[in-house]
Amino acid sequence: MRLYAYVLEGRDLAVEDSYVKLQLGKFKSKTRVLKNTKNPVWNEEFAFRVHDMEDELVVSVYRTVExxxxxxxxxxxxxxxxxxxxxxxxxxxxxxxxxxFSLVKPKGSRSKNNRDCG
Structure with a gap:
């Protein structure tokens, strides 16, 4: 089975200069970095081969630090x-x-506000 994931946009992110990393099992992919916006619009499509129906698609948002x-x-x-x-x-x-989807903050994060990505 193939899984198609569409990363559309983020809304009211706490940071600028962000990208999204997707992981399904051992397979990884990522979007391009969008700079100077807290409301990024990626509109990118990814395809993954599913080997185990018990797997999870992990969608992570990162801020680049140059x-x-x-x-x-x-x-x-x-x-x-x-x-x-x-x-x-x-x-x-x-x-x-x-x-x-509301993002779950990493442990140790100071911000209490959840931000959305869709």
Missing amino acids: GSGFFNMSADLVGRVRVPIGSVAAEENHNLPATW
């Missing part, structure tokens, strides 16, 4: 959401409509 030079860029985790693959398979036509 160093000196192209290869010296690091990232801070803003938050993530886990989507069980079984929940997609249970839907009619194996399709979830476009959905807003």
